Amino acid sequence: MKSVKISASGIQKVYxxxxxxEVLAIEDLNLDVREGxxxxxxxxxGCGKSTFLFMVGGFEKPTAGSLMMSGETIRGPGAxxxxxxxxxxxxxxxxxSANIAYGLKIAGVPKPEQERRIAELIAMIGLQGFEEAYPExxxxxxxxxxxxxxxxxxxxxxxxxxxxxxxxxxxxxxRMIADLIRIHQATHKTTLFVTHSVEESILLSDRVVLFxxxxxxxxxxxxxxxxxxxxxxxxxxxxxxxAILGSLDEEVSKTIAANRxx
Amino acid sequence: xxxxxxxxxxxxxxMARGNRWTPFVSILCAGIxxxxxxxxxxxxxxxxxxxxxVLVRLFEMLGPGEGAVPDFxxxxxxxWTMFALIVGFLAAAMVSxxxxxxxxxNRTVYAWLNPxxxxxxxxxxxxxxxxxxxxxxxxxxxxxxxxxxxSCFPIIYTxxxxxxxxxxxxxxxxxxxxxxxxxxxxxxxLGATMPYLIAGHKLALGRAWRAVIAGEIFAATKYxxxxxxxxxxxxxxxxxxxxxxxxxxxxxxSLERILFGFIERRTVEKWGVTTSKNL
Ligand SMILES: Nc1ncnc2c1ncn2[C@@H]1O[C@H](COP(=O)(O)OP(=O)(O)O)[C@@H](O)[C@H]1O
Ligand SMILES: [Mg+2]
Numbered sequence: 001m002k003s004v005k006i007s008a009s010g011i012q013k014v015y016x017x018x019x020x021x022e023v024l025a026i027e028d029l030n031l032d033v034r035e036g037x038x039x040x041x042x043x044x045x046g047c048g049k050s051t052f053l054f055m056v057g058g059f060e061k062p063t064a065g066s067l068m069m070s071g072e073t074i075r076g077p078g079a080x081x082x083x084x085x086x087x088x089x090x091x092x093x094x095x096x097s098a099n100i101a102y103g104l105k106i107a108g109v110p111k112p113e114q115e116r117r118i119a120e121l122i123a124m125i126g127l128q129g130f131e132e133a134y135p136e137x138x139x140x141x142x143x144x145x146x147x148x149x150x151x152x153x154x155x156x157x158x159x160x161x162x163x164x165x166x167x168x169x170x171x172x173x174x175r176m177i178a179d180l181i182r183i184h185q186a187t188h189k190t191t192l193f194v195t196h197s198v199e200e201s202i203l204l205s206d207r208v209v210l211f212x213x214x215x216x217x218x219x220x221x222x223x224x225x226x227x228x229x230x231x232x233x234x235x236x237x238x239x240x241x242x243a244i245l246g247s248l249d250e251e252v253s254k255t256i257a258a259n260r261x262x
Numbered sequence: 263x264x265x266x267x268x269x270x271x272x273x274x275x276x277m278a279r280g281n282r283w284t285p286f287v288s289i290l291c292a293g294i295x296x297x298x299x300x301x302x303x304x305x306x307x308x309x310x311x312x313x314x315x316v317l318v319r320l321f322e323m324l325g326p327g328e329g330a331v332p333d334f335x336x337x338x339x340x341x342w343t344m345f346a347l348i349v350g351f352l353a354a355a356m357v358s359x360x361x362x363x364x365x366x367x368n369r370t371v372y373a374w375l376n377p378x379x380x381x382x383x384x385x386x387x388x389x390x391x392x393x394x395x396x397x398x399x400x401x402x403x404x405x406x407x408x409x410x411x412x413s414c415f416p417i418i419y420t421x422x423x424x425x426x427x428x429x430x431x432x433x434x435x436x437x438x439x440x441x442x443x444x445x446x447x448x449x450x451x452l453g454a455t456m457p458y459l460i461a462g463h464k465l466a467l468g469r470a471w472r473a474v475i476a477g478e479i480f481a482a483t484k485y486x487x488x489x490x491x492x493x494x495x496x497x498x499x500x501x502x503x504x505x506x507x508x509x510x511x512x513x514x515x516s517l518e519r520i521l522f523g524f525i526e527r528r529t530v531e532k533w534g535v536t537t538s539k540n541l
Contacts, residue, residue: 059434079440089431092533093453103439106449136534154439 005158005190006033006056010065013051017063025051027215029065036188040201042248043211043219044255049194050162052216056192057083057160070157079103082151082189086163088143090135096146097122097131103154121149124183141172145179152187159191165200177203181228198244202237203230210247213254220247311501319501320508335490340509342485343474346402350409351470355463357410358417362462363451365418366425379418387412387473391480404481405474412473413466420465424458425451457530464522471514 011029016022025048033039041049054060055067058077067074069081082103090099097118098105104114122128125145135143144164151159165173177200184191184204195201201208208222222244226236277283293313299305300312307315323336332338365372390411398404428451436450452459478488491506 054434057434057438059437077434077437079438081438083435083438085431085435087429087431089429089435091432091435091450091453092535093456093529102436102449106436106439106441106445134533150435151438156438 002035002037004032005035005037005070006031006192007068007071008032008052008056008065011052011055011062011067012064013048013055013060014063024215026062027217029217031209031218033190033192035190038184038191038193038204038206040205040208041192041194041211042196042198042201042208042244043216044213044248044252045196046255047211047214047251048216049211053160053162053192053194056158057081079107079154080156081158081160082154082156084144084147084151084159084161084164086166088135088140088147090143090146090150092135094135095131096127096133096135096138099135099146100149100153102150107154109154117153121153124152124186125149125179139172140168141176144168144176148180148183152183152189157190159189161191162194163196164193165197166195173200178229180204185228198241198248199232202226202240202244203232208240208244210244211251213251213258219251308498309500311504313504316501316504316508320505323502323505336487336505336509339485339487339490339506340513342402342482342489343478343487344513346405346478346486347409347470347474350406350474351413351467353406354410354414354466354470355417358414358466359421359459362418362421363425363447363455366422366455367447367451372422379415383415383419387469388476391477395481400481400483402482402486405477405486408477408481409470409473412477413470416465416469417459417462420458420462421455424455424462427458428454457535460522460525460530464518467522468514468518471510471517475510 008029008031011026012024013026014022014024029052031039041052043049051060055062056069056074058074058081091102094102100118100121101114104117109117118131122131125148127142127145127149130138130142135146138146148161148164165176168176181204193201193204198208202224205224208224209218210220210222211217212219222240224240226234226240230237232238232241277287297312297314300307300310311319320336324334327333327335361375365375387408391408394404394407394411398407432450432454433446436446441449474486475488475491478486479492482489487506487509491503491510494500494502494506
């Protein structure tokens with residue numbers, strides 16, 4: 001069994017504590033993610049998935065509990081993690097190659113080594129011929145590929161993805177899912193993948209972690225015991241889908257009810 | 263029914279609706295109208311010369327001199343004006359960009375500087391000229407300072423706004439890649455703020471141009487287009503005054519359109535992040 005990479009215990013997150021707009025986003029969250037594991041975080045919108053991801057990223061601090069990575073408390077962002085956002089957030093003034101090489105440049109990696117790594121990643125994401133393009137000229141799917149390459153370039157231990165395919169059309173999304181599976185099998189990066197798509201989470205993950213409605217706790221963890229490539233029409237797939245959807249629907253109803261009270 | 267041959271009709275209609283030739287034709291028409299009003303309107307040409315005479319005077323001043331008039335008089339005036347403009351604008355650009363970036367990055371600095379700058383900003387630049395003359399005397403150095411005070415605020419404000427509008431996640435992406443604070447400034451904030459910086463500098467150059475002309479009227483002693491216009495008044499040389507005004511207008515438009523058009527095509531338009539077009 002692989003070692004524990006991310007360990008969250010008793011995590012609580014309150015935004016604006018003591019203020020009138022105080023928000024209890026996460027109540028009591030306990031989760032261990034093992035090295036190389038692909039874990040999806042699933043839950044109703046606004047339940048605290050991104051909040052948890054950003055705490056692992058080191059951008060937000062838990063207000064209680066302990067959040068560790070490789071046995072050490074997370075104190076801030078760092079190059080041992082790579083992050084991918086739904087809105088791509090590429091650097092528009094840099095060409096594709098420079099965007100990908102960003103972390104390498106920061107780390108002071110020599111130019112030839114950078115070139116080699118860019119070529120490798122461009123091949124991995126299938127964007128040969130677009131090295132010199134500016135992000136603006138790329139489609140959403142291509143931009144997200146560049147963002148993934150940028151996050152992988154400096155070889156972080158952990159890949160954090162916040163609804164990375166949320167803004168893509170269905171066809172692009174299914175291609176991206178297939179590519180992400182391939183990339184994960186090639187790199188074995190520990191991956192936290194936030195999504196609100198049940199299908200996406202089953203297609204990709206070793207485990208699907210279902211969050212409750214806000215304040216978030218873990219409601220249920222589904223271990224997906226299916227070999228890749230997975231097929232959405234497979235009876236076992238459908239079985240997982242039903243179970244997860246049923247559990248998720250309860251939380252979505254709670255969220256809707258809570259919002260009606262407001 | 264076609265009063266014009268159809269192959270001519272369409273380009274003229276296009277031009278009338280507005281295409282790239284329209285500005286030239288529009289200005290030409292205004293000039294012709296001006297000429298006609300003076301020819302047939304009984305206007306005192308000593309006070310309001312016809313454009314034909316102004317253009318003749320302009321070309322005289324651009325060429326070799328005669329008697330007491332030095333060679334290339336207008337070129338000398340323009341050269342002095344441009345020198346004061348460039349020195350003042352570059353100084354303002356460097357200092358103001360730095361102030362603006364720091365204001366954008368640090369909320370405390372912003373909170374303390376913003377009120378002071380807000381007050382300075384509503385004072386017409388021309389109103390500080392008497393004070394500057396009192397402090398610094400007459401001369402090119404004073405004109406340069408007038409250019410600085412006239413152009414620094416748009417840069418400060420847009421640079422600060424630019425930094426404040428950098429998406430948090432863009433900074434996160436850099437931090438996750440291991441960037442230090444300084445690296446974030448040089449590799450992310452500058453790039454992300456560039457559309458704002460360019461818009462601010464464009465605005466500021468327009469202000470700087472107005473400031474240098476106004477400053478020269480009061481503070482220059484020998485050369486400068488603004489000085490020339492004011493000086494010509496003493497000799498009732500209205501043709502030279504209008505020639506000066508035309509030069510001011512043409513150079514002003516060129517600076518904004520051509521120089522910044524060039525910079526924008528090379529940066530923000532290529533990146534697809536242009537904002538200055540809307541300003
Ligand atoms: N910076 C913040 N300040 C205050 N409240 C926040 C902030 N970020 C998120 N929240 C609130 O915390 C809750 C969880 O948000 P988030 O983690 O973004 O949800 P999810 O990603 O699951 O949709 C939401 O109610 C949201 O409004
Ligand atoms: Mg979210």
